[in-house]
Amino acid sequence: MIARQLTFEYHAQKRVLDHIDFEFGKGINIIIGPNASGKSTILKCLAGVLKTKDSVFFEGKEINEHKNLYQKLSYLPQQISVNAALNVFEIMLLGNMEQLSWHIGRKNLEQVEKVMDEFNIRYLAQKKINEISGGQLQEVFIAQALMKNPKYLLIDEPTNNLDLKNQLEIMDKISRYARKNQASALIVLHDLNLAVRYANALHVVKNGKIYASGKPENIVTESMLEEVYGIKAKIIKDGEGRYILPKASCDSSVL
Amino acid sequence: MESKNNPKIVVLYGKLVRRKLLVIASLVSLLITAFLIDVFTGSSGLTAKEVLQAIFYPDSVNAVSKVIVWVYRLPIAIMALLVGAALAIAGSQMQTILNNPLASPFTLGVSAAAGFGASLAIVFGYRFLPGIESYIVPICAFLTAFLSMLLIYGIGKMKRGSTETIILAGVALAFLFNSLLSLIQFFSTSDELQAIVFWLFGSLMQATWPKVGILAAVLAVIIPLIASNAWKLTAMRLGDEKAKSLGINVEKLRLTMLVYISILTATAVCFVGTVGFIGIVAPHIARMIVGEDQRFFMPLSALCGAFILSGASILCKSILPGVIFPIGIITSLIGIPFFLAIVVGKKQNYW
Numbered sequence: 001m002i003a004r005q006l007t008f009e010y011h012a013q014k015r016v017l018d019h020i021d022f023e024f025g026k027g028i029n030i031i032i033g034p035n036a037s038g039k040s041t042i043l044k045c046l047a048g049v050l051k052t053k054d055s056v057f058f059e060g061k062e063i064n065e066h067k068n069l070y071q072k073l074s075y076l077p078q079q080i081s082v083n084a085a086l087n088v089f090e091i092m093l094l095g096n097m098e099q100l101s102w103h104i105g106r107k108n109l110e111q112v113e114k115v116m117d118e119f120n121i122r123y124l125a126q127k128k129i130n131e132i133s134g135g136q137l138q139e140v141f142i143a144q145a146l147m148k149n150p151k152y153l154l155i156d157e158p159t160n161n162l163d164l165k166n167q168l169e170i171m172d173k174i175s176r177y178a179r180k181n182q183a184s185a186l187i188v189l190h191d192l193n194l195a196v197r198y199a200n201a202l203h204v205v206k207n208g209k210i211y212a213s214g215k216p217e218n219i220v221t222e223s224m225l226e227e228v229y230g231i232k233a234k235i236i237k238d239g240e241g242r243y244i245l246p247k248a249s250c251d252s253s254v255l
Numbered sequence: 256m257e258s259k260n261n262p263k264i265v266v267l268y269g270k271l272v273r274r275k276l277l278v279i280a281s282l283v284s285l286l287i288t289a290f291l292i293d294v295f296t297g298s299s300g301l302t303a304k305e306v307l308q309a310i311f312y313p314d315s316v317n318a319v320s321k322v323i324v325w326v327y328r329l330p331i332a333i334m335a336l337l338v339g340a341a342l343a344i345a346g347s348q349m350q351t352i353l354n355n356p357l358a359s360p361f362t363l364g365v366s367a368a369a370g371f372g373a374s375l376a377i378v379f380g381y382r383f384l385p386g387i388e389s390y391i392v393p394i395c396a397f398l399t400a401f402l403s404m405l406l407i408y409g410i411g412k413m414k415r416g417s418t419e420t421i422i423l424a425g426v427a428l429a430f431l432f433n434s435l436l437s438l439i440q441f442f443s444t445s446d447e448l449q450a451i452v453f454w455l456f457g458s459l460m461q462a463t464w465p466k467v468g469i470l471a472a473v474l475a476v477i478i479p480l481i482a483s484n485a486w487k488l489t490a491m492r493l494g495d496e497k498a499k500s501l502g503i504n505v506e507k508l509r510l511t512m513l514v515y516i517s518i519l520t521a522t523a524v525c526f527v528g529t530v531g532f533i534g535i536v537a538p539h540i541a542r543m544i545v546g547e548d549q550r551f552f553m554p555l556s557a558l559c560g561a562f563i564l565s566g567a568s569i570l571c572k573s574i575l576p577g578v579i580f581p582i583g584i585i586t587s588l589i590g591i592p593f594f595l596a597i598v599v600g601k602k603q604n605y606w
Contacts, residue, residue: 076500
């Protein structure tokens, strides 16, 4: 999946993405960057939710030319409106919307069960979607995104609202899914430590441009953190990996 | 080949569907009861037995009974069902595509536009188009109602189907058409004014078989069109971005549905006048009972709407003997306190 010279502006005056060239392949690709840098906009353009022209290509074809794009691609926005009178089971069914008809076949139901069991959320099946907690909601929608066995998985901040254990578990599940299905996942994350830990490839976005792309260990450096995030941080290496320890904002005066 | 976990979601789904079908079946039986009571009720003093006789063996009863049953009671009672169903479906789909609990043909100005059209016809129509009086009012009401929806559609299309724009445009048009209506009332004679006001009250009394046939035909065409989008409409409630990522062309679906809704509403309203309230209430009741899986939500909305209007039709005739109250007034008077009680008393908030 490739973005070529991707430029996007909500208003003529404000260009959010500025001629981005960007490529992502199989495995876990993670986008990091400060607030308002354009991370979510990249995801929306790649997901086809925001319309672009001759910039986004899947499997060698321009995004608008794909007829059945959404059978291969799942996109999960950062905020999902959840005021519908639907239960978790029905939400799961919708994940496979293009396959549904007035009669729900056994195959659809078995797929719901399989995915719910993988996420251990079958106990939620009968709960109304507005009765469950923020973390459960996040899990349900990630599970929903996997219902159609997508080859491309675009997720905006999947670890929002989750406690530490669930953050790790969700990232594990997404990684396992990508590995098992030879799928490509592109994930926006705020948590740098999670990003470093799970990314096969890391992309840093700053002011609507790609600041750097590559292996996490080559990219996450103290100087990058200072230039992109404006923070002084220490990177600690131990046997397993690298950990970022933020110390201070570059802007805050030292008193 | 059954793995050991398999039956559970299947079992759950079976239970879910059976429960919802049961609800629908019980509403159907309530509806049949209401319909029968509606046909049996009237000022002429016919007994239920005589009415049934007139329905099933029209030749065995005297001419007066036959006329009462076949010319008045049956078309009026059937019209109540059809108008209730049409407005309820229109309201349920409007709330769905606009993601807003207040959306309905009434709140978005369609009824106001129809009222304007009807008053236009009442004041000017007779002068220019004598001879087809009984149809000129509904035709004008239909045209203006449909025109108002086209305006909303056009404005929505300019803004690429954004819900806020569509809702605000609808509210603005409601005010516009209400002012135009007042303007016409201001210039009308007292006879015309009375006719306008009576039309605005909403009444089933003008129901005839051809009108029943037209509305039934419109329903028969539009319902399958909406039903074929059932899952897309259900998915719309997850928000535009999520719906798009499920493969729905959100703007197109929203605008197409607006057209269907316009046709349904304009046809229903033009024959009976302003009976707006059904479009908001019936979907809310249906949503509370079966949720928003459109396969059940839409039929139940229609049934609730039909039931409420049928009940109101009975009340219209039975409050004061010999007086038939306008149905628009009765539905609002009886329905609104009842509706508020449900809204305040309900355990869940869906909006």
